[in-house]
Amino acid sequence: MPEGHTIHRAARDQSKMLVGKLVDVSSPQGRFSEGAERLDGLKCIGIEAYGKHLLYLFGHHLALHIHLGLFGRFRTANIPAAMPRGEVRVRLRSPTHVVDINGPNTCEVLDAQTMAALLTRIGPDVLRPDADKERAWLRIHKSRAAFGQLLMDQKVMSGIGNIYRTELLWRARLHPLTPGNQISRAAFDAIWDDAVQLLQIGVESNAIITVGNVQKSRSRYGERVNIFGKTACPACKGDIEKFELLTRRVFVCQTCQATHQPHS
């Protein structure tokens, strides 16, 4: 069962042992998109995460840009490492460890310019202390679009995926179709703070956990969330409704999240 690979930032924390070391970037299946050889002989000097984007920083202002997308994975191992499993696009190899990146959506080498372009393209990352929260608030405050849509729009704010969207809205007792401009400042602040907390838990456990008192190792996937993929609301025992918002599944409890009444 794919678990929490939407938590791209966990990949950063778990591959930190590459930092400060010479890292060889190879492509076992020969399917690296472009320019891997530009990183030859360079040291990995840091790893940064912006929303769901990962940047392995190398010397000469170059970075390996990874986005795991819908089904990308990463795996770390000690050397000697086993043969790559599945579609490994890149294997990062330090003297002591390997990090395998499977099936990423994006896998490319960036220079200073293209890196800057990426950073201006994405909205404030809820997990970054330097995040410009006001920028997100302004976008939401003046938009008529559904808040459930804005919350997951990486240009508005970054880091939230489909499961966290559903879970955050349920925890806030807000209907996903409430227009952005009807969200109060207090409600926005509360959701932002809740997102920070939930994502931090996610990064630490490398799994999406939105309920209390659950340990990853002792639970099944379905026991770690409140309403995503469920049919009954854990709070009121009522029915959970499922619908599509911009081609993505959304779950909502009509009783608990009655803030907005959809009229269709």
Next chain:
DNA sequence: AAGAATGTTATGTA
């Protein structure tokens, strides 16, 4: 073993 899935971008239409 067909189909679904925790994501994003590019392109077309109004």
Next chain:
DNA sequence: CTACATAACATTCT
């Protein structure tokens, strides 16, 4: 310019 729809792309798991 917005906004929405559609397609394309990435792979693994049931």
